Amino acid sequence: MDFSNISRRRLLQGSAALTLGSALGARPAAAADTTIGFIYVGSRDDYGYNQAHAVAAAALKKMPGIKVIEEEKVPETDAVEKTMESMINLDGASLVFPTSFGYFSPHMVKMANKYPKVRFEHCGGLWTDKDPKNAGSYFGYIDEAQYISGIVAGYTSKSGKLGFVAAKPIPQVLRNINAFTLGAKLANPKATTQVIFTGDWSMPVKEAEATNSLIDQGVDVLTCHVDGPKTMAENAARRGAMVCGYHVNLSPLAPEAYLTGAEWNWEALYPKFLKMMASADGIPNFYRGGLQEEIVKVSPYGPKVSEQARKHADEVKATFLAKGLSIFKGPLLDNKGKTVITAGTERGQKDPELEKMDYLVEGVIGATS
Known part of the structure; x- marks a missing residue:
């Protein structure tokens, strides 16, 4: 049989x-x-x-x-x-x-x-x-890589209008949207990110509709947080917009339109787990990390990324790798004008407040509910 x-x-x-x-x-x-x-x-x-x-x-x-x-x-x-x-x-x-x-x-x-x-x-x-x-x-902490993607997007966008196709307004997704926007504002303080929530992790039809709707409204650089970014990337490139990827390197899908992206680096982590498993201490029950710990990485730059964007993004990446960097620090307003982080306060990656993030930062056009 x-x-x-x-x-x-x-x-x-x-x-x-x-x-x-x-x-x-x-x-x-x-x-x-x-x-x-x-x-x-x-x-x-x-x-x-x-x-x-x-x-x-x-x-x-x-x-x-x-x-x-x-x-x-x-x-x-x-x-x-x-x-x-x-x-x-x-x-x-x-x-x-x-x-x-x-x-x-x-x-x-x-x-x-x-x-x-x-x-x-x-x-x-x-x-x-x-x-x-x-x-x-x-x-x-893939929002670190999203922050760097945002820097590149901010330099590249001609309209200053960025787009984000997202699944659900849960804390992890909101962190990515906010980090991407804050990164873009380093390059262009007037940059905005318009977000459309599809309602679930894998909805290709709604993802295509969201991508086209954003481009129709003047967005010229898009990224996403859905299970399969393929729909967003291919539709954006076909419409002449630029793309920042998510999960893996999406450059094969849009070779000329791809700028960079936020990727998981599990191929570096899993061999470490095997070594931990064989050791006396074993694998920790709760394990987290970002760029410094090689759990996430940034996609290689595409052909349309300027030298200015590369230089700035590389400098920020080097800071993450050397000593870490707080993405979320005060004074920070949400997109309704409310102070969510006061002046002089920094929210490090392990701060429990970030685990329950329920807001979109100033510059994001969209709603969390």
Whole structure:
């Protein structure tokens, strides 16, 4: 029987799972010293959130003694529990990366309690002391890279009107919009960012409509925070606008229109996790970092980026790498004129106030609700 087109979660359903499980003896795979499982909510070649993880998984495959197994398009339901159990029981996975936000609770938490000898790592920063100790969360301060993208966008825009296609007005998304805008204002104090929220993480039709609407209103540089930026990038380039990417390097989609972008750097982090896992201390249950920690990075500059923009962006990037930099500091007003950070106050990346950000800064045209 050919199992090549059957998903892992289906192998644990019905007699097919029982037959295969008996044949393999439900033993851990012996093909490698360490078997690692990656689970994606969408396609692993989406030029977005899922591809960023898949690129890192591909890097791990090149390491000796490592076997990587993957499954894509797994819903944020009990389907992911079946996938995790398959990876553990049929493939012998000892480290599992359920990468999507909705996989964490109750699904990953349930599996972590059921399999205490397996390590579970979730992307999103949701872990607390109440959760299983063999589970953890990690995430990156990608607003640092968005801040640098904003600098480049501010120098490049001829109209001073920037556009942001966003999924939902949650704190992480608002941080990215605000950081991008504050970066742009370093280059052009009069720059504005118009934001359109689509309502969900992957809505290609609405993302295309939002992109076209922004360009129709005079926006000439666009970026986004959605799972798959491909729609925004291709539509913007086709309309003659410039593009700043998100998640991964989008330059292949818009070679002439691409300026730079905010990327995840999981391919640098995951090998570190393997070393931590082998050490006495293990992987921290809650792990965060930005440019300095190599968890995020900035895309290479495109051909339309001026020397002035490159120089300024490189200087700011160097500051982040050397000693860190507070993006959010007072006096800072929101886009309704209210002071949200008082003069003399800085909000560092670990400041809990940033974790519950609910405002858009002055210069952003849009609403959070």
